[in-house]
Amino acid sequence: MGKIIALCNQKGGVGKTTSAINISAYFALMKKKTLLIDADPQANATSGMGLDKKSVQKGTYELLMGLASEQEVLVKGPVDNLDMIQSSVALAGAEIELVNMSAREFKLRDRLQQLKQEYDYIFIDCPPSLGLLTLNCLVAADSVIIPLQCEYYALEGLSQLMDTVGLVKQALNNKLYLEGVVLTMADFRTRLTGEVIKEVQAFFKDRVYKTIIPRSIRLSEAPGFGKPIMLYDKLSVGAQRYKVLAKEILSKQGQPEVAADKQALEAENIGLETQLHRTLTQDELGEDVNQEAVGNIDDQS
Ligand SMILES: Nc1ncnc2c1ncn2[C@@H]1O[C@H](COP(=O)(O)OP(=O)(O)OP(=O)(O)O)[C@@H](O)[C@H]1O
Ligand SMILES: [Mg+2]
Numbered sequence: 200m201g202k203i204i205a206l207c208n209q210k211g212g213v214g215k216t217t218s219a220i221n222i223s224a225y226f227a228l229m230k231k232k233t234l235l236i237d238a239d240p241q242a243n244a245t246s247g248m249g250l251d252k253k254s255v256q257k258g259t260y261e262l263l264m265g266l267a268s269e270q271e272v273l274v275k276g277p278v279d280n281l282d283m284i285q286s287s288v289a290l291a292g293a294e295i296e297l298v299n300m301s302a303r304e305f306k307l308r309d310r311l312q313q314l315k316q317e318y319d320y321i322f323i324d325c326p327p328s329l330g331l332l333t334l335n336c337l338v339a340a341d342s343v344i345i346p347l348q349c350e351y352y353a354l355e356g357l358s359q360l361m362d363t364v365g366l367v368k369q370a371l372n373n374k375l376y377l378e379g380v381v382l383t384m385a386d387f388r389t390r391l392t393g394e395v396i397k398e399v400q401a402f403f404k405d406r407v408y409k410t411i412i413p414r415s416i417r418l419s420e421a422p423g424f425g426k427p428i429m430l431y432d433k434l435s436v437g438a439q440r441y442k443v444l445a446k447e448i449l450s451k452q453g454q455p456e457v458a459a460d461k462q463a464l465e466a467e468n469i470g471l472e473t474q475l476h477r478t479l480t481q482d483e484l485g486e487d488v489n490q491e492a493v494g495n496i497d498d499q500s
Contacts, residue, residue, distance in 0.1 A: 201316070201318040201319050202319070202452075203315065203320075203339055204320065204378055205323040205343050205344070206222075206322060206323065206344050206345075207325040207336065208345050208346055208360060209356060211327035213347060214384060215239075215324055215325060215327070215346050216244050216247060216324050217418060218346045218383065219322050220235070220244055220422075221429070222322060222445050223320070223322045224276075224429055226320050226445055227279065227281035228442075228445075229446070229449060232280050232317070232319045232320075233318060233319065234314060235276065236259060236283075236284045237258070237259055238325055238326060238332055238333075239325065240286060240287075240288055240290040240294075240332075241286075242288070243422065244324040245285040246425060247425065247427075248276055252285065252286065253287075255285045258284055258287050258289075259284050260286070260287060261289075262284060263290075263293055263306050264306075272285075277425075277426065277430060278430070282318075293332060294330050304335060304371055305371075307335035307338065308335070308372075311339050337367045337375060338372045340375060341374060342375065342378035343377055344379050345357075345360065345379075346380075346383050347382055347399060348382075349392040349396060349411075350384070350391070353399070379406055379407070380408065381444065382407065382408070382411045383412040384412065386413070386414045408448070410443045410444040410447050412441065413440060415435060415437035417438070421437075
């Protein structure tokens, strides 16, 4: 029986898709039979894996709506052991179409029952919202990975996300838990990145992955070539980090789960946002932001 992990954060552009593509590619490299489901109508994971999102006939939308079978929506990914279910703009309609359906939160879960038997790991790239699509992903999932960008507003809206995870656990999917928090786009030259890392680690403790993903030009280029980083530039810093992150995630499997207990999370979150605000409302913030503007880490340097 496989495990379903949703990459979720309603905030846009935090590294959900980049993490979903590269973690699933490295899981496949580690000989885990892996499926990546693109559940975002933007279809960035689909194009990032080298597939043409404009020509998708049968993908996540058709699976969700019962218009295609599990076997019909599966396509081969760019590496061995990796399959994909593609997204397309049609999926945007699902958000509205689901509203009037019965058991609307359980559609994806029900459609993944069979596939769960066939894969070791299923990763879901969620859209940047907390609507019905994301709800379907959280109900279908065993656990959640939250990517957080190392920037000033990283934790904005996190209480809302944790609240949603807590409510889903309470009412719709009591096995759901927080798998881990991955810090992305870190620029280690700035004090801001250091502060964000420190604060996130202070509150999420061992739920934050030790492997932090740096800001990397190669990582931002790879989707334009439709390739996971391992096929675009496997020696780049970004590739090495995602490889180590995938190993870290895998090494934590089988350990006792940290329950996404709603009350505990709420208590944590209230403290989290207050404390972070206090730490970062400092005069030097302006200086850090300017430093950030200087440039990115070049993988080749
Ligand atoms: N570590 C990184 N270094 C540099 N650029 C990155 C890195 N991670 C992601 N990016 C770039 O940042 C942008 C946002 O990343 P990504 O698409 O993974 O975020 P997302 O959370 O999936 O966004 P959305 O909410 O729109 O789905 C993309 O252009 C991506 O190529
Ligand atoms: Mg995305």
